[in-house]
Amino acid sequence: MAVFVLVSGPFTGGWVWREVVTRLRETGAEAYGVTLSGMTDGGEPPAVAAADVDLERHVEDVVGVIDGIGADEEVVLVGHDYGIHPVLGAADRRPERCARVVYLDAGMPGDGDTPLALVPDASVAEHAGGAGGVVPAPSGGEWARWGSTAGLSAADLARLDRLAVPQPLRTLTEPLRLRGNPFDRPVTGVLCTANGSGIPMVEMLLAAGPPEFRVLAGPRVGFFELDTGHWPMLSAPGPLAEVLLRAAADEGRRMTVPDGTPSARTETFLLDVAERPRERRGTVDLHLPEAEGPWPAVLFVHGGPLSPDRRPTPRDSPTFLGYGAYLAGLGAVGATLDHRLYGLDAYPKAAEDVAAAVELVRADPRVDGERIALWFLSAGGLLAADWLAAPPPWLRCVALTYPLLAAPPDWRAVPERFRPVDAVGASSPPVVLTRAGLEHPVFQATVDAFLVAAGRAGAEVDLVDVPHAHHGFETSDHTDETRAAVARAARAVLARLTV
Known part of the structure; x- marks a missing residue:
């Protein structure tokens, strides 16, 4: 024994x-x-x-x-x-x-x-x-x-x-x-x-x-x-x-990596993006366009939970450096931030960080504070709930990329407030939703539920499907399909910012 x-x-x-x-x-x-x-x-x-x-x-x-x-x-x-x-x-x-x-x-x-x-x-x-x-x-x-x-x-x-x-x-x-x-x-x-x-x-x-x-x-x-x-x-x-x-006795359930899951992440973004000026303001980075302002702005919100000791932090990762510079090249401020989603019970703190980052971006004199979009990725999608339920007039669009839109059953520590499937309604801003075809079933089920809820409420959803892409495809699936999907989602967001 x-x-x-x-x-x-x-x-x-x-x-x-x-x-x-x-x-x-x-x-x-x-x-x-x-x-x-x-x-x-x-x-x-x-x-x-x-x-x-x-x-x-x-x-x-x-x-x-x-x-x-x-x-x-x-x-x-x-x-x-x-x-x-x-x-x-x-x-x-x-x-x-x-x-x-x-x-x-x-x-x-x-x-x-x-x-x-x-x-x-x-x-x-x-x-x-x-x-x-x-x-x-x-x-x-x-x-x-x-x-x-x-x-x-x-x-x-x-x-x-x-x-x-x-x-x-x-x-x-x-x-x-x-x-x-x-x-x-x-x-x-x-x-x-x-x-x-x-x-x-x-x-x-x-x-x-x-x-x-x-x-x-x-x-x-x-x-x-x-x-x-x-x-x-x-x-x-x-x-x-x-x-x-x-x-x-060496019992216990054995796990396997799903077939087709990328074996590694790359250190580059999937698009070849020209370098743009980047300014650091506390926990927020501003990737700036070359043209004269004031510019619209898109704030990217990462997922998690992550360790506070993780390096590089999300805004210094290939994904968010790429997104920020890409949006700046299209004529909008690409803003990225590091928020405190360090545990399942930390969504309220992360939500505070997102709200503070929005105010920082809007207060910049080079930004048109009436033309703002929020772009949520992965489990950061739960943070979209507040903005879908009670959108301010300057929020022109909410983008969601391979998002989690309701906490899985065993995420009991996540407060009920963070459920975009319940928050989306007729008054929600337009949504640009990028759906990965090779998504994990737990994530995919919440996306399906969100689309049903949005349809019943009459909410506007622009769906960008990427049938052969995995979760986190920006640094794993460098294909014509994924590059086209990112470009299409960005165009859809910018279209709402220029109206």
Whole structure:
């Protein structure tokens, strides 16, 4: 039988695993719930001061547990939430001892990534320069800011409140250091669907995400779903223990990259675009035409969620550099921005960023503030809802390219407000919708629903079909068909700006 080493997320210790450990041991397996330095196993004061604890100390804690297990035992490391960082660090230092890593409702950090980049509660950054060296533990309704509390009873939440302790700040701000590839060993992902993850999300990443996600289709990578929230060790200890045993037995759903999915992205835009003057204004870039102004403007809105540490940021990527310069060459300001869509619950912050960017663009004296278009791509399409529901008079057009227009069922963290399928109506501005024929079914279903809703409402939709194109075709499908589609969509948008 495998030996399970269980490492939990922030604010908690080994106590959070007690029910899971009991169930695993009843099957004959060994299991250890780890209490990391600076944390506690039951609410008593931490034995180590928070100021002395960083991520490397937590990695050493897990290495110490591994070293205390018999050399002939197969060790399965389970990392929940933040816990995946010290787990990966320990697996990297003891690769010969680690039979498998289980990502339990956790992100996919790599070398140089900080845990803070994956923290869903953006307010944690406020503590980065504060005194005390800790992030205070949440309580009551605040737990939901760290992950869905679905499935937790009132007693479970009270237990979290009673036993949680502050998280040492340096455990979140220190970068993870890895020498090897985390996917060079067997890996299992356990996805908690009530927290917004699930098999459909993995399928979308494989079909439409960046190429780095192709590791999820590796032969030694399996997946399980649990129909519960972010704390399954409390809300579903029995099902979680069963899944962990099956993971150790190399079970789990294997994923594949869909046939015809581009194997790589290029570093160039699909059109040969002449370089144009570009001005940076905070989070917004303005690509400027050569002719005399005032000019109309098109603001491009990227999708996500993305890591805040991603480089290049969207506005410096080939897609948005290309779009911005292309629109400038056609006589309009091509504006691009980086917004804060860092998690599924971050759509309100991203919406604030889009609204602020619009005001910045309109306030520029070279821009005709009465002739503005917004162009949304991918999952940024959800941000179009506000503008479709209550369009200002200066918004002449909304463009949507391979968009997501309603949150998938397991994206429960997305507020209901962001549903373009419900927002589109007779008063909506004209819509230019570019539809990729080889789109992922989850995205495509929302586009179909949007077209039905727009038809019933009598909204104006100019549909640009690209039958042989994939999601993100600007840097993957450089064909005459995709080049013609981008040109047609741009002409359709500009036509609404020149009326």
